[in-house]
Amino acid sequence: MKQPYFFLFLVFLFSNLTFSQSVDDVFPQKKMRKDLAIFKDLRQKANSGLYKYRTQKQIDSIYSWADNEIKYLSTYRDFYNLICKLTDFEGSLHNDTSLPDKIFQNLRKEKSGYFPFPIKWIDGKWLVNFENGEIPLGSEIISINGIPIAEIISSLYKYYTTDGENLTGKKIGLRTHFARYFRLHYGLKDQFIVSYKKQNTEQIETKTISGVSHNDYYKNFQNRFSKPYDQIYYVDLADNQKYNFKKLDSLTAKLTIYSFAMGDEKSKEHSEYVKFLDSVFIQIKKDNIKNLIVDVRQNGGGTDPNDLVTYSYLAQRNFQENKKAWISFKKIPLLKYYNINVPKIIRPLLVGKFNKEFQEIFPVEENHRFYQNENSNDHKIWTPNKNAFTGKIYLLISPAIASAGSLFASMAAGNENTTTIGEETMGGYYGHNGHTPLEYKLPKSKIITQFSVVNLEQDVPKKEHQIKNRGIIPDYHIVQTYKDYLKQADTQLDFVYDLIKKN
Known part of the structure; x- marks a missing residue:
């Protein structure tokens, strides 16, 4: 029995x-x-x-x-x-x-061993981004447990991917998940010996602080000092919060687009967005606006064709989504590792539909690559909208810009009438891999790996200062200053206002 x-x-x-x-x-x-x-x-x-x-x-x-x-x-x-x-x-x-969900959930249950405070990259330094903690707000971190902060940061870059050799975008991920990444690389630590400098002093002080739980670190992150300034990056925006327009004076206006996640041509949200754009640019033309600030600093991407429709109101040339696009297979390979919750024996039946779609979209084979042809919607020729803006564009960019956000920003930055201000984007200027993600599970570790399979060359002009393997390089590299960080002030926007006045 x-x-x-x-x-x-x-x-x-x-x-x-x-x-x-x-x-x-x-x-x-x-x-x-x-x-x-x-x-x-x-x-x-x-x-x-x-x-x-x-x-x-x-x-x-x-x-x-x-x-x-x-x-x-x-x-x-x-x-x-x-x-x-x-x-x-x-x-x-x-x-x-x-990580597999079970291991990740176990991480979240850990009761100690995490660095307690969020940090933020400000004007070339990693600062404590938390008020009323054991280390004063705004203190520059020099080392943790005897390891220089530059070495720590370099070790953690692997957890947050960006296009090409971009590093600015990695700082976005590190400011959010620093304690988790530190734990994954160095292990759990009961204590952290932190060397730091307070603001306005060169004296290095050292303090030993206790590790906290995974959840307590994220509670501290939710209460970070910079939250009023950067919270828009972390929230799920309602439909009516994803974009706005404001006339600043008789000659200048500002268009802000936080996201292109508004659905495709069939969605109501996309239709409402197109109506918004049309009304805005009709008003711009009617009011004879000369300067348009376009702020996409928090735009991490979204869905086509919202990026392209938006650019059509700024374009001064005919354009297409990409110059070329290709994948490296005719049929999705290694199906037994494909991460889909169905028995392996019937996976080929379910994946067959996807394979057929891939073959229709990428019908041209050259040297073991499968390309789109001239009939692809991605190669559709767009023309400038009849109400397209022809004045001076001031494009605000940041490391948070990615995917469809960086495609749009690259096209706008390529305009002769555009001045680009801010920091290098994490999304590439000349191209990226995007559109269609595939996800696989490694059989022994159950680690999940995902990557987008379409290799894209964007329809952007070559620029002298634009480096091949990098994000969009701004004409004016402007970062938030330490003084403005403490005041929660927008250094980059203030710079644009001054630049418009000078011009």
Whole structure:
């Protein structure tokens, strides 16, 4: 009578031994090598962006390094960090490597070991972005546990992907998830020895502070000092909050677009947005506005054709969404690792529909690449709207701009009548990998890896100061000053106002 219960106990015990429950558990090197080989195979067969920013020699080299590195690794966290480094090295903001839900939920339950305070990059320094803590607000962090802050930040960049070799965008992720990323790279810490400088002094002070729970760090982040200034980046906006227009004086107006997530041509939200744009630019023409500030600093992307429709009101040329686009497969490869919650035996039936769509959208094969043809909607020629603005455009950009946001901003920045102000975007100027994400699960670690498979070359002009593997480089590099940070003032917008007055 006891045998069935004993058998069930063995099944339970075996299932819990074969899959790591904590990110710090021991993870066999044999399993690491199995998953690493599959991870590499996935990238080579499915990811058109593998060699977008890296040469084959560079990719081969980092995988050789990774294979050798495994002999020094012992834990699940070690292997996860290795996969994150490989993911980030490719250079695509649509790349993502994530922990299995069970492990991630266990992280969230951890009661101690996290750095307590949010930090923020201000004017070239990492500052404590929290008031009434053990370290004064605005103090510059010099080191944590004897590790220079520059070394820490460099080690954590792998967790937040951006296009090409962009670094400014990574600071967006680090200001949000610094404590979690520190924990994933360095492990849990009971205490943190922090060396810092208070504002307006060169004296280095040191204080030992206790680690907090995962949840307490995020409570502190929700109460960060800069929240009134940067909260718009973190909220789910209602339909009527995603854009606004304001006339500032008789010659100047400001158009702000926080997101392009407004649905496609069939959606009511898209239709309402088009009506908004039309009314705005009719008013601009009627009022003879000469200067238009276009603020997309918080725009992380969204859906087509909202980005293109918006640009049609600023364009002075015919344009298309991209000059070329391609994928690297005819049929989705390695289906047994495809992360879809159906039995492997019937996956080909479900994926068949997607394969047919891929083949219709990318019908032209050249050198093992599958391209769109001239009939693609992405190559549709757009013309400037009849009410398109022809005055002076002042485009405000930031590291938060990505995907459809960076496509729009790149096109606008390419205009001869546009002056670009702010910081380099995380989204690429000349192109990116986007549109269609594929998601796979590695069989041994259950780590989930996602990447967008369409390699795009954007329809933007070449610019002398625009670096190939980077985001949009502004004409005027303006960051929030320390003084304005303390006042919650907008340094970049104030600069634009002054620039308009001078012009």
